[in-house]
Amino acid sequence: MNILVSACLMGCPCRYDGKGQACPEVLALRDRHHLIPVCPEQLGGLPTPRPPAERRDGRVVSREGNDVTEQYRRGGEAAVELARLLGCTCAILKERSPSCGHGEIYDGTFSHARVPGDGIAAALLAEAGLKVLGESQVHLL
Ligand code: SF4
Numbered sequence: 001m002n003i004l005v006s007a008c009l010m011g012c013p014c015r016y017d018g019k020g021q022a023c024p025e026v027l028a029l030r031d032r033h034h035l036i037p038v039c040p041e042q043l044g045g046l047p048t049p050r051p052p053a054e055r056r057d058g059r060v061v062s063r064e065g066n067d068v069t070e071q072y073r074r075g076g077e078a079a080v081e082l083a084r085l086l087g088c089t090c091a092i093l094k095e096r097s098p099s100c101g102h103g104e105i106y107d108g109t110f111s112h113a114r115v116p117g118d119g120i121a122a123a124l125l126a127e128a129g130l131k132v133l134g135e136s137q138v139h140l141l
Contacts, residue, residue, distance in 0.1 A: 002088045004092070004125070004130070006135075007038055009026045016050050041075055044071035044072055045075070054106045055098045075120075076120045079125060080125055091131070092138060093119070101118060103117075105117045105119055
């Protein structure tokens, strides 16, 4: 199966701080599946490293107060397009990210407080019909 994966979970240094966050459970799926790494924030044109951002009132705002909603939306749409092109029916995405988080994200106060909700890319991928899982849910695949 072709599975779309948050690139940072495969160790790609695409996070806001210029680092990756390789997840052994995700990497282990390489034996049985084709993993397709994508970083919606980079696909949306944002630089790496970049200021951290969180969702707030339906927008995405950086810690400096810049509205980056459009870049996040563009990156999410590009991820959906790649999923369509490659026939992905499932995505494994980084939990709590304003792009990739699914079911729970940070609340927009940059205080590590969490609220129910989805990142922009995760929401668009779920809307497109993909099964979206976080890295702690690999066993549900
Ligand atoms: Fe990882 Fe997704 Fe953030 Fe890119 S946008 S760094 S893939 S969580």
